[in-house]
Amino acid sequence: MTNQTPNEPSPVTRRQFLKNSSLAAASAAAVVSFPAILNAQTKPPLNAIIIGLGGRGTGAGKNFLDAAKAVGAEAKIVAAADIFPEPTNKAKENFGVPTNKCFSGFDAYLKALEVPGVNYVIIATPPGFRPGIFTAAVAAGKNIFTEKPVAVDGPGARIMYAAGEAAKKKGLKVAAGTQRRHHAGYIETIKRIHDGAIGEVTDLRAYWVNGGPIWHRGTKGATDLEQQINNWYHYIWLCGDHCVEQHVHNIDICNWVANATPVKAWGLGARQMLGNQTGEIWDNFAFEFEYANGVRMHSYTGQIKRDFTAVSEAVVGTNGTSNPAGNIKPTNGKAWRFDSKGMVDPYEQEHIDLINAIVHDKELNETKTVTDSTLTAIMGRESAYSGSVVEWDDMLNSKFAYGPELLYTDPSKLTWGAFRTLKSPLPGSHDIFKDGAVLPTA
Numbered sequence: 227m228t229n230q231t232p233n234e235p236s237p238v239t240r241r242q243f244l245k246n247s248s249l250a251a252a253s254a255a256a257v258v259s260f261p262a263i264l265n266a267q268t269k270p271p272l273n274a275i276i277i278g279l280g281g282r283g284t285g286a287g288k289n290f291l292d293a294a295k296a297v298g299a300e301a302k303i304v305a306a307a308d309i310f311p312e313p314t315n316k317a318k319e320n321f322g323v324p325t326n327k328c329f330s331g332f333d334a335y336l337k338a339l340e341v342p343g344v345n346y347v348i349i350a351t352p353p354g355f356r357p358g359i360f361t362a363a364v365a366a367g368k369n370i371f372t373e374k375p376v377a378v379d380g381p382g383a384r385i386m387y388a389a390g391e392a393a394k395k396k397g398l399k400v401a402a403g404t405q406r407r408h409h410a411g412y413i414e415t416i417k418r419i420h421d422g423a424i425g426e427v428t429d430l431r432a433y434w435v436n437g438g439p440i441w442h443r444g445t446k447g448a449t450d451l452e453q454q455i456n457n458w459y460h461y462i463w464l465c466g467d468h469c470v471e472q473h474v475h476n477i478d479i480c481n482w483v484a485n486a487t488p489v490k491a492w493g494l495g496a497r498q499m500l501g502n503q504t505g506e507i508w509d510n511f512a513f514e515f516e517y518a519n520g521v522r523m524h525s526y527t528g529q530i531k532r533d534f535t536a537v538s539e540a541v542v543g544t545n546g547t548s549n550p551a552g553n554i555k556p557t558n559g560k561a562w563r564f565d566s567k568g569m570v571d572p573y574e575q576e577h578i579d580l581i582n583a584i585v586h587d588k589e590l591n592e593t594k595t596v597t598d599s600t601l602t603a604i605m606g607r608e609s610a611y612s613g614s615v616v617e618w619d620d621m622l623n624s625k626f627a628y629g630p631e632l633l634y635t636d637p638s639k640l641t642w643g644a645f646r647t648l649k650s651p652l653p654g655s656h657d658i659f660k661d662g663a664v665l666p667t668a
């Protein structure tokens with residue numbers, strides 16, 4: 227243990243990991259306190275809708291209400307939308323949303339967007355639906371909290387870039403679920419790195435190495451598509467694979483530190499433990515990304531049984547190292563550690579920041595940064611899937627679309643008969659420049 231940097235995977239038993247996670251959650255919950263900075267009398271109430279009532283949609287709804295309370299803004303959740311009817315019960319039970327404002331089906335999100343007075347949209351569906359639903363929310367003129375990642379392929383990312391620009395032109399505010407961008411420890415540490423605390427950045431590392439395979443919800447579902455959406459994590463067109471779906475968080479930190487997106491990627495990976503289970507995704511990857519200045523990001527992501535776990539980032543500079551979550555170790559000089567006492571839980575802080583931007587009309591649009599990091603992860607994945615070096619511009623302009631065309635153009639018109647199957651990609655036979663549906667550029 228002694229010669230390891232804080233960011234390197236260390237042998238942690240599952241029991242220790244669970245203990246550490248619950249302690250971290252408890253301490254984050256205990257320190258939430260905010261100044262009341264809004265005058266609720268003079269501001270319009272925030273009327274939110276939640277699209278996607280799973281674990282995160284429900285959690286984000288609670289974070290939104292807590293954040294509004296903390297800043298003194300009047301807020302409620304006025305409608306909810308899910309592709310299935312059952313999850314909308316959570317909106318009734320947790321947030322008191324009336325039954326006639328709980329919508330289900332492919333077009334549920336459009337119905338919720340049409341509810342009068344809505345000015346805050348929480349999008350927490352599986353990522354494949356993000357570009358289409360996000361675009362509809364921007365077209366409807368709403369402020370948005372969007373979960374990450376925001377696309378699963380090049381066409382989806384282009385749609386997100388275009389919708390983010392449209393949101394900017396309309397003066398809409400957008401926050402993304404890359405919550406480390408709202409974490410006081412990361413904000414302070416990365417500012418210090420940018421101010422030269424460890425000299426010039428020469429190397430970056432990113433880890434999302436979990437200790438076991440991802441959930442599978444069984445084969446419940448009347449149609450193939452229903453079964454796929456229930457198990458969305460296992461289908462690339464819905465999830466993007468876990469190197470996109472989860473590891474985007476760590477990649478986002480490296481891009482933030484580098485203040486850039488990489489120009490190319492090469493990588494390896496495999497589907498080992500998932501074996502014959504239904505689904506297409508792989509369960510482990512290792513990537514190397516290169517930025518224009520030659521700095522590289524080494525990135526590891528796995529959801530596969532192993533006896534160590536690491537979800538973190540590391541930065542190496544000409545004059546020291548940093549765990550950007552909260553510490554700086556200069557080669558010559560005093561180490562610094564972020565004091566997290568009083569820090570607001572970033573899951574709540576992201577809503578506080580969005581609410582403040584709306585109420586005080588301050589600029590906030592995280593669409594580009596979250597799309598940049600999503601596309602970075604997609605570029606790594608495509609390099610592993612194809613067995614080729616993949617360059618940023620090729621990835622950005624790729625016409626390879628994993629989903630059915632309506633997913634990108636108008637997901638409300640999808641039907642239960644529509645879906646795509648794909649064999650788990652094999653390097654050498656997966657060609658992102660030839661295969662897949664060809665879509666118009668956004």
Ligand SMILES: NC(=O)c1ccc[n+]([C@@H]2O[C@H](COP(=O)([O-])OP(=O)(O)OC[C@H]3O[C@@H](n4cnc5c(N)ncnc54)[C@H](O)[C@@H]3O)[C@@H](O)[C@H]2O)c1
Nearest residue numbers: 278279280281282283308309313350351353355373374403
């Ligand atoms: N920022 C974070 O730390 C964090 C944590 C967890 C999840 N997430 C993100 O939140 C998203 C959802 O994850 P989850 O864990 O809540 O998954 P989940 O499976 O629990 O919930 C997803 C919900 O979306 C619904 N849904 C699917 N397609 C839909 C559509 N077209 N329209 C409306 N509803 C639809 C599903 O029925 C389900 O209720 C993912 O993108 C995930 O990456 C982020």
